Amino acid sequence: MSDSETAPRVGVDVGGTFTDVVAVTDGRVRVHKVASTPDAPDRGVANGLDEAAAAGLSLPDVGTLAHGTTVATNAVLEGDWAETALLTTEGFRDVLEIGRQDRPDLYDLHGSKPEPVVPRDRRYEVSGRLDERGVELEPLDEDAVRALAADIDADSVAVTLLFAFENADHEEQVRAVLRDAGYEGSISLSSEVLPEIREYERTLATALNAGLRPVMDRYLGRLDERVREAGVGADLRVMASNGGLMDADAAREAPVRTLLSGPAAGVRGAAHVAARHGHEDLLTMDMGGTSCDVSLVRDGEPLVTTDVEVGDYPVATPMVDVHTVGSGGGSIARIDEGGALRVGPESAGAEPGPVCYGRGGDRPTVTDAAFALGRIDPGTFLGDIGGAGEAAHEAIEREVADPLGASVREAAAGILSVAEADTARALRVVSVERGHDPRDLALVAFGGAGPLIASAVASELSVPEVVVPRAAGVLSALGLLVSDRSYDESVSRVRPWDAVDVVDLDAVFADLEERGRERLADVPAGRRRLERALDLRYRGQTYDITVRAPDDLDSEALDAVAERFHEAHRERYGHASPDEPLELVTVRLRARGVVDPPDPEPPSTGGTGADAVSAERPVTFDGRTRDVRVYDRSRLPAGERFEGPAIVAGSESTLVVRPPDRVRVADDGSLVVEVGADA
Known part of the structure; x- marks a missing residue:
């Protein structure tokens, strides 16, 4: 359809x-x-x-x-991919094992590298060689490949040959020979998965793709x-x-x-909601039951990078730049061997879940801490929880309060403080550490647990405003409905910038554009967008920066691209060297099929804010317990304003409004929080 x-x-x-x-x-x-x-x-x-x-x-x-x-x-993350074999150029059998010299701790003498995606006994070398421009130096030994086919005992095969991004002929020959020899498993070619430079990253992406295809x-x-x-x-x-x-x-x-399917949808949804409130530059915070994903949006678009680690593996395919910490509503609190309070990354998950859900959980979580402080009431979305509330207090007392010599409420406040600190630290990674001042940004908080701690995290970072979308608990699902069809095509062409021929470069773009049009063949031409970009670097650098490229190329256009690179380098690293020679690295194209996002009708609620108050209950802030109004979010009318302390309970998430905060209900039902100073 x-x-x-x-x-x-x-x-x-x-x-x-x-x-x-x-x-x-x-x-x-x-x-x-x-x-x-x-x-x-x-x-x-x-x-x-x-x-x-x-x-x-x-x-x-x-x-x-x-x-x-x-x-x-x-x-x-679990290492649960299909059995995979690797066919590669002679001399490159151990690329996956050698990897890079990057280490999390430079001075750790006992540090270990991640387990290779393909074990050594399933990695095979084949003879045949191309030079750095894709010119054949030695023909592929098809007889050797045919002989190898009988030895391959794997569900999937990855083929990564040297300089295949310049010329895919040898890889395509390997696939044809394997098929002719009767191999029936899936075959992934690096020239199709990631036709770019850097042998380890290209081989790793292709091997992962091969292992994941049957899954x-x-x-x-x-x-x-x-x-x-x-x-x-x-x-x-x-x-x-x-x-x-x-x-x-x-x-x-x-x-x-x-690999970042879910988090990418959330960031896309957050950018869409923020744009409706006039925010083009923002931080996103998606806190679910297991983890918290944070990201940065500039000029209304999520930042996309090719430098993301998934588990222990640096995967160089284009991904929304998301940083993840193991701190969610279901993250389990514990006292470590040194006597310090830790939260996560272990999670209670869906089963058995937090103790206060009454589903068999017996270890305290962030959600249980929020419950102990009066900030949430699981009964509003789970019904009668029976004795689960008392069990949650007992779990916090047993696992955290008693070892620390603290009260249950003090321990619960400590659990939330650790979760808030972990999240603030993650947000600093994607903002401050990349040259962006949080004071110039808004924070969009979503996920089932995000609004619980959003205001405290924003205050810690001096973010002035928090937007909690109407569908905060399911924003990732809503983000799927506002996302364009999108395919990234790329190919490396490492050339001195002053030697780049405009005609040749245009031909490379034309080939990528043809692939993009094929991907979007069912999209009306008026809704197709073909967006060009180039990866450049200063000659001698090992890292590069992606900059936009115009549709019409000439010498002046190339000069403009170079200037754009210098500006981007200055913004990211604090300096630029316009007199240094440049090098072209990779040609990129994004093919987009633009969709009109759905326009949800505004919530229709009558009455006033006072009519939306469903209860009052004791809530603890900064060691002080007081009776606090609880608002039913579904009954809050647009335009309503109120000050903290308050709780706004929704069907998917709960917003905690601290004493210094002020809240406005926007026309689309979003809650806009003006963040006050710490109380």
Whole structure:
């Protein structure tokens, strides 16, 4: 089914604790949260769709079904990919093992490198050689490749030959020979996965892609079957790490490009909401049950980088620049061997979850600490929790308070303080440490736990304003519905900048653009955007910077690109050297199929802010307990203003308004918090 402007749109995001389903029909937003099913994520998606259908969504009429998934991410983090073999050029068998000299701790004499994606007994060398411009020096030994085919006992094969980004002929020959010899597993070529310089990064990305292809193929196959059984007629699309949607078939072919699928959707959704409030430069904070993802948005666009680590592996495919810490609502608090209070990265997850959820959890979490301080009431979204509240107090007392010689409330406040400090530290990484002043930015807080600590974190960083979207607890799912179709194409062409031929460069761009048009063949021409960029560096540098390139190339255009590079270098590193010679590294193209984001109708609530007060309860701030108003978020009218302390309880998340804060309810239902000084 083709997309329709009026057909219902559905976004499904699978998190560690909950699977979120957001459906938009005629401007009306419906939200559904179901427990994630980590052993079979597709079952959680199907459960969410069933719940949406039971609430009145006509699944056969759905025009867009977009999915954010952690399947590839979890496979990498857990080392649970398919058995993979590697075929590479003679002399490069151990690239995956040698890696780089980068180490987390330079002076750690016992530091270890990550386990190679492909063990040595499944790494094979083949003869044949190209030079640095792709000219054949030695023909590929096809007989040797054919002989190797009989020895390969793996579900998938990665092929990474030297200088294949300049000339893919040898890699394509290897694939043809393997197929001719009867190999039936998946084959990933570096010239298709990541045709760029740097042997370790290119080999690693290709090997990971090869290992993930059977995993993602099985998952998306099962999911597609469940979606069809549910009656959904729309083609399935998957969020890519670059912040755009890709077809499910493309995700099966290049699963390495989905490693930050979920976090990328959240950042995209946050940028969309912030733009409606006049913020083009912002920080995003997505705190769920397991972790907290933070990112920076400039000029309305999430920053995309090729320098991101997923687990222990530096993956050089384009990804939204997200920094993750293991601090979420379900993160478990403990006292370490040195007597210090720690929070995370271990999480209670969906099962058994926080103690106060009454699902069998017995170790205190961030959520339990918020409950002990009166900041949340799980009963509002779980119903009667019975004795789980008392059990949460007992867990904090046993695991944290008694070892520290503190009261339960003091221990709970300490747990929240550690979570806040961890999050503030992560936000500094993506802002202060990269030359951006948080005082010039807004903070968009979302995820089930994000609004709980957003104000305190913003105050720590001197961020003046926090925006809590109307669908804060499911913003990643909503972000799927405002994301364009997007594909990144690239190829390295390492050349001295003063030797770059405009005609040759235009031809490279033309080839990438043709690939982009093929990817977007079903998108009307008026909605296609082909965006050019170039990676440049000063000659002799090992790192490069991506700068925009114009559609029309001539000598003046190249001069403008060079000037843009100097400006970008100055902004990022504090200096530039305009007289130093430059070097072209990589040619890039982003092909986008632009979508009109859905325009949800504003919430319709009558009455006043006083009518939205559902209760008062004792809440502790800075060691002082006082009775605090609890607002029902669904009943807060647009334009309402109030001051802290207060609690705003929603169906997916709870906003804690500290005593010095002031809140305004925006027309779209977002809560805009003017952050005061620490109380």
